Amino acid sequence: MSDCLFCKIIAGEIPSNKVYEDELCLAFYDIDPQAPTHFLVIPKAHIGSVAEVDGDNAAVVAHIFEVIARQTKKLGLDSYRVVSNIGVQAGQSVPHLHFHVLAGRDMTWPPG
Ligand code: 5GP
Ligand code: ZN
Numbered sequence: 001m002s003d004c005l006f007c008k009i010i011a012g013e014i015p016s017n018k019v020y021e022d023e024l025c026l027a028f029y030d031i032d033p034q035a036p037t038h039f040l041v042i043p044k045a046h047i048g049s050v051a052e053v054d055g056d057n058a059a060v061v062a063h064i065f066e067v068i069a070r071q072t073k074k075l076g077l078d079s080y081r082v083v084s085n086i087g088v089q090a091g092q093s094v095p096h097l098h099f100h101v102l103a104g105r106d107m108t109w110p111p112g
Contacts, residue, residue, distance in 0.1 A: 001046040001096070004046055004094075006098065007096060009026070009028065010042070019071055020041075020067060020071050023044070024043065024044060025060065025063060025064050027040065027042075034100075035103055036103070037077060038100065039071075039100075042097060048095050049087070050086050051086050052097070061097075071101075072103070075103075080101055080103035081100075082099050082101055083111070084098065
């Protein structure tokens with residue numbers, strides 16, 4: 001999608017600090033980290049949010065969780081939080097599916 005910020009990051013039009021990349025997804029550090037480790041994992045195909053996951057595109061979500069499990073182990077993280085905000089009220093600011101991976105500090109529950 002041409003006017004999507006994360007599609008521009010995938011295309012290399014906007015630089016990012018990459019954690020991992022393959023043909024299906026990209027992981028990169030958040031520009032405004034909310035924890036000592038904070039990166040995002042996104043599908044390369046444009047999906048608006050979890051609300052747009054369906055039988056045709058769900059395989060990439062499973063793949064992303066496999067990537068999260070592997071990359072967090074590589075980074076030595078044994079406790080972390082995975083978050084996906086859906087819609088403005090929940091705090092979604094970029095309408096391209098992304099999973100936040102946050103680690104390295106104590107976290108509260110419920111989230112604010
Ligand atoms: P959301 O608010 O939609 O859940 O998460 C979007 C995230 O994207 C935010 O944490 C924000 O800091 C991050 N972000 C926004 N623009 C950029 C950017 O240009 N580069 C990177 N690396 N992260 C960004
Ligand atoms: Zn996009």
